[in-house]
Amino acid sequence: MSGLIKVFPREEYILKGNASCPGCGAALLLRYVLKTLGPRSIFVIPACCTSVIAGPLPKTAFKIPVMHIAFAASAATASGISEMLELQGKKDVNVVVWAGDGGTVDIGLQALSGAAERGHNVIYICYDNEAYMNTGIQRSGSTPLWAWTTTTPSGNPRPKKNLPFIMHVHKIPYIATGSPAYPNDLISKLRKAKKIKGFKYIHLHTPCPPGWRFDSAKSIEVARLAVLTGAWILYEIENGVFRLTGPSRKLLDKKQRKPVEEYLKLQGRFRHLTQEQIEEIQRLIDEEWEHIKSLEGEKL
Amino acid sequence: MESKSLKSRYVAPVALPTMGALGKTGAWRVLKPVINYDKCIKCLICWLYCPEGSITVEEERPVIDYEYCKGCGICANECPVKAIEMVREE
Amino acid sequence: MKVEILTGNWAAAYGAKLARVNFVSAYPITPQTSVIEKLAEFIDSGELKAKMVRVESEHSAMAAVIGAAAVGARAFTATSAQGLFYMYEMVWWAAGARLPIVMGIVTRALAPPWSIWTDHADFLALRDSGWILLFARNAQEILDTVIQAYKIAENDNIMLPVAVGWDAFIASHTAEPVNVPEQDLVDQYLPSKKTFSHMLDVDNPFSLGNLAFPDSYMEYRWLIDNAMNAARRVIIEADKEFEEIFGRSYGGLLEKYRCEDADVIIVMMGASSGDGMDAVDSLREKGYRVGLCRIRAVRPFPVKEIREIGRRVDAVLVIDRAVSFGIGGILGCEVKAALYSSKRPLVFNFIAGLGGRDLNAEFIESLTRRVYDVLDGKAEIKEVEWVGVNPEVVEL
Numbered sequence: 001m002s003g004l005i006k007v008f009p010r011e012e013y014i015l016k017g018n019a020s021c022p023g024c025g026a027a028l029l030l031r032y033v034l035k036t037l038g039p040r041s042i043f044v045i046p047a048c049c050t051s052v053i054a055g056p057l058p059k060t061a062f063k064i065p066v067m068h069i070a071f072a073a074s075a076a077t078a079s080g081i082s083e084m085l086e087l088q089g090k091k092d093v094n095v096v097v098w099a100g101d102g103g104t105v106d107i108g109l110q111a112l113s114g115a116a117e118r119g120h121n122v123i124y125i126c127y128d129n130e131a132y133m134n135t136g137i138q139r140s141g142s143t144p145l146w147a148w149t150t151t152t153p154s155g156n157p158r159p160k161k162n163l164p165f166i167m168h169v170h171k172i173p174y175i176a177t178g179s180p181a182y183p184n185d186l187i188s189k190l191r192k193a194k195k196i197k198g199f200k201y202i203h204l205h206t207p208c209p210p211g212w213r214f215d216s217a218k219s220i221e222v223a224r225l226a227v228l229t230g231a232w233i234l235y236e237i238e239n240g241v242f243r244l245t246g247p248s249r250k251l252l253d254k255k256q257r258k259p260v261e262e263y264l265k266l267q268g269r270f271r272h273l274t275q276e277q278i279e280e281i282q283r284l285i286d287e288e289w290e291h292i293k294s295l296e297g298e299k300l
Numbered sequence: 301m302e303s304k305s306l307k308s309r310y311v312a313p314v315a316l317p318t319m320g321a322l323g324k325t326g327a328w329r330v331l332k333p334v335i336n337y338d339k340c341i342k343c344l345i346c347w348l349y350c351p352e353g354s355i356t357v358e359e360e361r362p363v364i365d366y367e368y369c370k371g372c373g374i375c376a377n378e379c380p381v382k383a384i385e386m387v388r389e390e
Numbered sequence: 391m392k393v394e395i396l397t398g399n400w401a402a403a404y405g406a407k408l409a410r411v412n413f414v415s416a417y418p419i420t421p422q423t424s425v426i427e428k429l430a431e432f433i434d435s436g437e438l439k440a441k442m443v444r445v446e447s448e449h450s451a452m453a454a455v456i457g458a459a460a461v462g463a464r465a466f467t468a469t470s471a472q473g474l475f476y477m478y479e480m481v482w483w484a485a486g487a488r489l490p491i492v493m494g495i496v497t498r499a500l501a502p503p504w505s506i507w508t509d510h511a512d513f514l515a516l517r518d519s520g521w522i523l524l525f526a527r528n529a530q531e532i533l534d535t536v537i538q539a540y541k542i543a544e545n546d547n548i549m550l551p552v553a554v555g556w557d558a559f560i561a562s563h564t565a566e567p568v569n570v571p572e573q574d575l576v577d578q579y580l581p582s583k584k585t586f587s588h589m590l591d592v593d594n595p596f597s598l599g600n601l602a603f604p605d606s607y608m609e610y611r612w613l614i615d616n617a618m619n620a621a622r623r624v625i626i627e628a629d630k631e632f633e634e635i636f637g638r639s640y641g642g643l644l645e646k647y648r649c650e651d652a653d654v655i656i657v658m659m660g661a662s663s664g665d666g667m668d669a670v671d672s673l674r675e676k677g678y679r680v681g682l683c684r685i686r687a688v689r690p691f692p693v694k695e696i697r698e699i700g701r702r703v704d705a706v707l708v709i710d711r712a713v714s715f716g717i718g719g720i721l722g723c724e725v726k727a728a729l730y731s732s733k734r735p736l737v738f739n740f741i742a743g744l745g746g747r748d749l750n751a752e753f754i755e756s757l758t759r760r761v762y763d764v765l766d767g768k769a770e771i772k773e774v775e776w777v778g779v780n781p782e783v784v785e786l
Contacts, residue, residue, distance in 0.1 A: 005344045012353040016365065017320030020351060022328065022372035028351035040592045044457065055321025057606050060597040063317040065590040067460055068599030069453065070479055076450030080457030080465075081590075083441040084413055088462070093592055111453065114446030183348060209372075217373025217386070220349055311549055311613045312488035312588035315600040 004184050009035045018061035020053040023216025025206035025223065026127045027053060028180050030098070033125060036190040039064050041094040042081060046074035046108060048100030049134045050127075072107045074099045075115035078122045086121065094123060094194060101128040101142035105161050116170035116199045123193050123200045126163065129208040137211045144231075145284065146277045148213075148269040155272060159284065167201040168237050168300055174200040176236040176245075180207070181223035185234055185246035192238075205232045213268020225263040230285050233292070242295040252293055260285055320368065325352070329371030331386040333364055339383035346375035346384060396568040398561035401529040402494045402554070403428035404568075405536030406466045407438045408576040409492075412583075413463035415443040415454035419473040420506045421558040422496045426468060448473035452480035452493075459489040460590050460598060464540060464583045468494035470558065471512045472501060478515075484551045485520030485614060487598060488588060490543035491551040492536060493521075497660070497711075498558045499745040507746020508558040510659060510712035514688065514720045520614045522552040522621050523688040527661050529566045531640055532556050534632060537571075541580050541628045547620050549586065557661040558746065571636055579635050622690050643692035645684040646699075648674065652681030654761055655699055656754065657708040657725055659685040662743065666709070668751035673758060680758055691724055697732040705736040707761050709754065711743045718774040736764070741776045753778070 013034035020027035026049055034041070043066045045051055051068055054060045069077045074097045082095040099108055104126040115122060131149045132138040139149040139156050142163070146155040164175050174196050178186035186204070193200040207223050209216040226232035227247055234248040244252070251257045260282045264270040273281075335346075340361065347355045347362050354368040355375065364375075376384040396404065402425050406414070414433070416426045432438035441458070445451045448469050455465040469477065474495060484491050495516075499509035516523055522542060526532040532554065539552040556562060585591075588598060602610065626642035633639035647667050649655060658666045663684040673680045683699060685692065700706065706729075710719025717723055722739030729737065740757055743749040757777065763769035 001345060001348070002343060005348055008348070010357060014353065015317060015319045015321065016352045016354045016368040017322060017325045018352075019322045022351075022370035023374055024351050028349065028374075031351070031353055039595070042461070042590055042592065052601055054597060054600055055315070055318070057313055057315050057600045057602045059318035059321040060315035060600055061318070061321045062597055063595055065592060065595045066597035067457060067590060068597060069456070070483055072449060073453035073456075073480060073483075076445055076453035077457035079443050079445070079450075080413065080415060080454035080459075080463070081461050083443055083454075084458040084461045084463045087412060087441050110446060111450045114450055117446075118443065120443075180349075215373070217377040219351070219372070219374055220378050309587055311617065313486065313599055313602060313610050314588050315597040317595055317597075 001184065004187065013039060013063045015061045015063060018053050018055055021210055021216070023209045023219045025129065025180050025208060025219055026050060028219070029127055029204050029206060032180070032183055032186060033098070033190060034064065036187050037094050037096060037123070037194055040092055041096050042067065044069055044074050044078045044081065044095070044097045046099050046103040047071040047134065048103050049129070050098060052134060071103050072111060074103055074108055075111040075124060078124070079115045079118065079120045082120045082122050095121065097122060097124040099124070099126055100134070101126060101130060102132045102140045105141040105163050113170065116167060116172050116201070119172065119199050121197055123202065125202045125204060127204045127206040129206040129211055131211055133208050133211045145281060146270065146273055148272060155277070164201065164203050164237065168240070172199040172201060174236065174238055177203045177205070177232070177234055179205045179223045179227050179232055179234060181220050181227060182234065182246045189236060211269070213271070214266050218266060222263070222266050225258065225266065228258045229260045229263040230257040230289055231260055231263050237300065240299045242298055242300050244292070244296055252289065252296065254286060254289065257289070324367050325370050326367045329369065329389050331371045331373060332366065332389050333369065333371065333373065333375050333384050334387050335362060335364065336383045336385065337361065339381050341381055343380060345378055345380060349374050349378050391572060392570045393567050394570050395565050396529050397424065397563050397565045398529045398532050398556050399424040399496065399563065400428050401533035401568050402468065402536055403432065404570055405533040407432050408571060408573060409464065409537050409540045409580055410582065411438070411464050411466040412440045413455065413458040413465040414440055414467065415445050415451045415458070416467045416469065417445055417448045417451050417473060419470050421498060421562045422468045422470050422473070422494070425494055425496070448477040449480055452477040452484060455491050456480065456484050456487060456489060459491050460487065462583065462585060462589050465491050466493070467491070468496065470496045471498035474512050475500070475515070481516065481521065482519045486610070488549045489551060490540070490549055492539040492543060493551065493553045494536065495553050495555040496558050496562045497555050505745045506558065508560055508711070509744050509746065510720070513553070513555040514712045516553055517689055520550060520618070521689065522550050522618070522625070523555065524552060524686055525555040525659050525688060526561070527556070527663050527684065528561060529564070529568045530638070532561065533568055533570070534636070534638060535640070537576060537580060538628045538632055542621065542624050544583060545624050548617050548624055550614065550617050550621065560661040575635055579632065618690050625687055640686055643687040643690070644695040645686055647682040647684065649681030649683060649699065651679055653679045653703055654705045654707070654758065654765070655703050656680065656682045656758060657685065657706055657721065658682065659688070659721060660711065662749040665749060665751045666754050669754040669758060672751065672755055678758070678762060685721060691728060693728040696725055696728040700729045700735050701733045703735045704765055705738065705761050707738040707740060707757060709740045709742055709749070709757065713741045713744070722774065738771050739774045741774065742778055747778065
């Protein structure tokens, strides 16, 4: 960690005093993303928490150009921007979508699929806080199984939609997942994405204290346990080859994975879970890791 | 109520980069992080994990900006030597 | 100056090419398809240096055009009916973000039931959006108006998007001889796109489209209204300047045909205005002092021009190819609103021609003669009348 801290830019591109909740995973991830991608970036931000975090007119917390746009439109807007910048010969400007899970997995999916299929030179980052948080914690296609949300008061009955794998069949050059608890891993992935030409997709686990119901001081701890229990997997798919990264690499061995209950018990959104449901979640995680054994190092 | 005339150079809804876009968010705090510099090993993990960016590095030491710190407690929770204590605001 | 045989749709593509559009994004929909197909040919052959993004929906088409325009593109798109309504929230976004985009609307009826034929409901649904709305009646005017549209949109005092409408099939697919202007004359009329104050730029970072609390939202809408009102003069000047260079003009906001000494005036919009002009000629031969006003600009609405006419005629008949259910024809309501604070003639509003139903000269003539009958005390017409409706069609 000390290596990263020594070289990481000190300048902030998301300014303090913004509207993010205390302990917001998205605000922290934005600090990492902006420092890594740098000020020569144009961000496209659809309706999501960040639309509000940025702050009200005439002030904004962002120190880089931002195009705020409608909920479903981020990938298409970024397509237009990236094509024009190419026509203008502006090769060193990153075009970045910063969208929540709602605007990616649900309402934004069509535009995302189109943009990926057309292969525009865009870095699409989904910060996944696993529900429609900006509108008050309603369920999204990215809400995990049995999680409480306001529209699934007795628990979400469906498993999470796997966006990185959906992106894989679009034949894009780079896909990665990340977590704010492992900044080294995340930043090396962002640096890699920045250098690749084509459509890049990055999916970030984003702890949300009010939405997941935990003390704001525990944001990093919750993110860390998600990874160490195997509930959130750190990997990249580069030119179709799947590779676990960071601490996820040694979790192929079930004995190395902490029981998922350690992750679930920290969060109020899982407080209502029965023993059966916890066992079901554990089983599904184990099954997923069995499947990953056959993917690791392989061209998918 | 009379409308004032326009002097702005932007007709589109433009927002300019501003620290404290929502004001002095330090006012949100219930608990305040206090660094014990005798224990602090200057690893800067608190600076790294602060979601607000309200910890700055001055002469290699972390310094908390209390005007904007929202008191989330991540820094205290993550400090490897427990040099940060969350203290109730007066 | 060449004369080519062009359909209305091809004329639009030529207009965009001559305007040196450098970004196109659209989704195909009948009857717009030949606009984007022709543009694809121009771009593919290198005749037009532009990026084309073949999006997966109309909503994305407008989003892509907005993104491109925000970083300085001269951007174009086109659609109709269902496609327009799919992109509707983004259409309002373009105006709110003050981006000088031009969009072609090949006007088509809305489903259900499915119809690909002409109807003005789709175009007129844009009237509150903040877009400048210009309607062309034939291929020549389509080509010319697309070029004029960029001059208007990019004017520093305007910075509003412009939609150019034309009728499905009657205009879009009818081939006519069209004068295709020389590129260097168009370059003289329409210089290359400048940067503008709210263009996104990494060297001058700001955000476009943040949250606005109630204490600031209204002012942004007020700014659009100011620009829309300023657009009246800009549209008229753009048309005049066009005439000086190319020898053609279209009356600015309102084209007047034989109105100087008229006592009754027909108000129409679109391709069938041509049939209306034939009706005027036929009636004039029979001794009727009738004239026709073709609405070219729906937004900003030609209030002054309508009032000037209203002051000196006995009756106005508005023939509407679009209805607002429960109140009347859309243009009829607009004309009445414009006339309210002025000397008012009788206004008769006919709903006709929806879903591509024919509106020919004889039909228009017969409606006009009924109005004269009312003036002579020989007949009565309701304030709003649906004409040519045959209930048997829906009696299953």
